[in-house]
Amino acid sequence: MTIIILSVNAGSSSLKTTVFIEEDDAAGNRSLRRLGSAEISAINQPPAKFKYKRGSFKTDSELGDIHDHNGAFEHILNAFISDAEIPEVSKKEDIQYACHRVVQGGRFRDDRLLTKETFDIINKLSDLAPLHNASAVSLMVTCHQQLPKVINVACFDSGFHQTMPDYVKSYAIDQKIAEEKGLRKYGFHGLSYKYITRRIAQHLGKPQSETSLIALHLGSGASACAIKNGESIDTTMGLTPVSGLPGGTRTGDIDPSLVFHYTSDASALSPNSTKDLHISTAEEILNKQSGWKALTGTTDFSKIADPNAPDTHKLAFNIFVDRILGYVGNYYVKLDGKVDALVFAGGIGEKSAYLREVVTQKVACLGFSLDKDKNNNAAEGGDVVDIGTSETVRTLVCETDEDYEMAWNTAMHPERGSNPATW
Ligand SMILES: Nc1ncnc2c1ncn2[C@@H]1O[C@H](COP(=O)(O)OP(=O)(O)O)[C@@H](O)[C@H]1O
Ligand SMILES: CC(=O)OP(=O)(O)O
Numbered sequence: 001m002t003i004i005i006l007s008v009n010a011g012s013s014s015l016k017t018t019v020f021i022e023e024d025d026a027a028g029n030r031s032l033r034r035l036g037s038a039e040i041s042a043i044n045q046p047p048a049k050f051k052y053k054r055g056s057f058k059t060d061s062e063l064g065d066i067h068d069h070n071g072a073f074e075h076i077l078n079a080f081i082s083d084a085e086i087p088e089v090s091k092k093e094d095i096q097y098a099c100h101r102v103v104q105g106g107r108f109r110d111d112r113l114l115t116k117e118t119f120d121i122i123n124k125l126s127d128l129a130p131l132h133n134a135s136a137v138s139l140m141v142t143c144h145q146q147l148p149k150v151i152n153v154a155c156f157d158s159g160f161h162q163t164m165p166d167y168v169k170s171y172a173i174d175q176k177i178a179e180e181k182g183l184r185k186y187g188f189h190g191l192s193y194k195y196i197t198r199r200i201a202q203h204l205g206k207p208q209s210e211t212s213l214i215a216l217h218l219g220s221g222a223s224a225c226a227i228k229n230g231e232s233i234d235t236t237m238g239l240t241p242v243s244g245l246p247g248g249t250r251t252g253d254i255d256p257s258l259v260f261h262y263t264s265d266a267s268a269l270s271p272n273s274t275k276d277l278h279i280s281t282a283e284e285i286l287n288k289q290s291g292w293k294a295l296t297g298t299t300d301f302s303k304i305a306d307p308n309a310p311d312t313h314k315l316a317f318n319i320f321v322d323r324i325l326g327y328v329g330n331y332y333v334k335l336d337g338k339v340d341a342l343v344f345a346g347g348i349g350e351k352s353a354y355l356r357e358v359v360t361q362k363v364a365c366l367g368f369s370l371d372k373d374k375n376n377n378a379a380e381g382g383d384v385v386d387i388g389t390s391e392t393v394r395t396l397v398c399e400t401d402e403d404y405e406m407a408w409n410t411a412m413h414p415e416r417g418s419n420p421a422t423w
């Protein structure tokens, strides 16, 4: 039987999806083939932007009538179903699994075939992460209702970081309240870090359990992770994705008192709250009104990572480099200086040769090196590219793939076939 898996990756204002077909060869080895990808961005700021890709075919357009994630999902689903070049997906019933990126996964470590009980727990976690979990939850409901044959799978972005020691996970606050309310460091971008760890271990020809990395996932949300022998021992995001490195619209680390000096309305509900979604003014400022957008007026980092950019942009670039250096130094020490590679990933990490050059030059004292030609040509080099000059302490660019990671975990899920009471 042909198995089709749909990866659903809901960001706060975007929806990325990929359709994969699962294939087993004669020896029983499983692999995934990408049939098509679609992305709708600027969902809350119409016109939304639509990108569609199938093999070498690509198309872009603007959509005036998309206002929420469910509208975006419906549009994407129709695009896959009506694409005659993807005959494997010609009706809703052709899709067997929908795997959803759940940013805040609480205590969950491994991906789960969704039962009603798991769904209810994830729904409750939205209190802790309203900006991130709410759209994933609404898409699970949509898939449950619109794709009656589908088994939903929840893939947790926080899962990979469950291995962090207690003293890394804990904040220096009253531990009774921390336990009661789940207030601790969770860490995110775990699907990406899991993919990076497996892919880089393959590239280095080592088992994952012997692979230690400092990985940088630099996208519109950015984070760093210390990976020791294949496991996360620290990461920069915390209770929510706002801490650590700054991002497109996020502050990153600041003195927590700052927000009360910034506004006297910090704890009031933001005007963008809805009946079901409660967001404070403080959350709105820290997550949506800061970062590159506040510093420069743009979230397009290609305009900021430019040696000839104006001073406002240079300040943003220098802040980013400074914070990245702080974490690379921190994690190098936590890894006892035993680091196989510094890995750049995410939209900025993969595409900005200039950022990689500046960061790598500044961490040269730790043994990381840069070959300028290899760095400038990394985009043509494949999904993992060596941009350093050392064979022992590598500097790498990895094209990360959260959608593949989710589909792969679904394809290899140990409970598949055992028919748990999925929702
Ligand atoms: N050529 C480029 N140079 C620098 N930054 C880039 C370039 N292309 C895209 N980016 C940045 O990458 C970020 C998006 O990364 P991505 O990982 O795709 O995002 P998301 O976090 O939404 O998944 C944005 O900040 C974008 O400006
Ligand atoms: C967890 C997180 O911040 O995700 P993204 O970078 O996709 O916004």
Ligand SMILES: [Mg+2]
Pocket (backbone or CB within 6 Å): 219, 220, 221
């Ligand atoms: Mg992302």
